Amino acid sequence: MAQTLKDQLYDALKRSIGSGHLETGLVLLEGNIAEIFGMSRSPVRQTLGRLHDEQLICRFDGRGYLVGASPREPIRRNLSANDFSALGEDAKIERTDAWRGIADEVEHEVVLSSMKGRFELNELQLSRKYNVSRTITHRILLYLQSIGVVEKVKYTSWSVVPLDNERLHNLYEARRQLEPFMISRATLTMPLEDISHFIAKLEQTAAKYPHVQGATLDELESDLHYQTVRMGDNQEIFNMLRRTHPVLLMSKHLLGSSIALPDKDPFFHDHLEIFERMRKRESEQAGQALLAHLAGSEAKVQERLSDFRDNGRLDIPDYLR
Structure with a gap:
């Protein structure tokens, strides 16, 4: 890939x-x-x-x-492309996925807006803002649709799916039904070196917390809820779980930017418990540990959502109305 x-x-x-x-x-x-x-x-x-x-x-x-x-x-000086040469070779960025850089920004704006309510999305205005073709904006919108952030109303009309308390609860309910099953399956097949790698990353970040970036927390969430869940080897269930990703995206785009990082351990202890069960090949216990983690996580995320909806400041982009 x-x-x-x-x-x-x-x-x-x-x-x-x-x-x-x-x-x-x-x-x-x-x-x-x-x-x-x-x-x-x-x-x-x-x-x-x-x-x-x-x-x-x-x-x-x-x-x-x-x-x-x-x-x-x-040391202050003007940087050029030559400064990014490594070991005598030019550093190059293959732009086969050029739309992804823009998609990150659009995702950020749309996810935060979804916490404020329902908006219509103007695809033409979006393409004008980023000075890209409609082909690129359409690809971005299809990606956002696949993870449950936007939905197509009719023809070229798009709408931001609001992330309210009821939807958040429903998404968590879906995760509680599906993720423990996938983790239990992954426990039996996931290479031990991969599990140990994720445990080491968690321990290193926990030792530095709260002096970490929000992007690092997002990466650790992805290690468990995306990379490891995917090892459950059921593509149909994995595709269903992609629709629950607004839960993870909400924390990704809030923590460390729109709201401060929590004072206490946000999830390290829970994730370590799950991975330790996996390392011991205790599949049922790993699934139960994940279920307990999701049960405790919902209340925290609901609180963040309510706080941002009531108090968070957001400049709604021109392509939303």
Whole structure:
């Protein structure tokens, strides 16, 4: 499977830092990198957050990030594509999935808007905002439709599916019915090295919490509720579960950006319990641990939803009305 633009950018930056093409102390600016690679800012922002969590770059008393694990005298200079060469080879971004960078931004705007109510989506206005063809915007909308964020009303008319309390409860109910079954199946077949890898990531992030990026939490959620669930080896059930993804998207686009990260462990203990059961090949217990996790998670997410609906500030984009 081809890498997404975000994954390609992450690899290019990491290689260039490791090879010394991006020297320690060099200032990295989100807009500068987005311009060099011809990408929107959203995937660049998430990639820099991921590198920060891995301590390859750091914050400092200024705009952007510094290359290196700790602040030092910043090196400011204009970056070019040559700075992202790794081991003597040009860093390239294969744009076979060029629409994904825009899709990340549209997803962010639409998911947050869905918490405020129902909106009509104007496909022409969307294509004008991002200066892309209707083919690209239509592909983005089909992706959002597949994960239950928008729905087609008729012909070229689209609507944002509102994420209210009732729908959130129904989505959780569907997850409680399907995810434990998939986790139980995955427990019997998932390679132990993959399980151990996910456990290590959780432990490393828990040790640094709350000094982590929202993008890192989203990645850990994906490790369990997407990557591991997919190992349940039932594509029909997996496709059904894709319709419940607005639950995960809500936290992805709220935590660390629109609302602060929770003071306490958001889910690390629960996820570790599930993966430890899986490592012991205790399939029934792993499914039960996931069921308990989902039962406790719903109330927290309902609270976040209500708080954002009542108090969250949001500029509704022009393509929604």
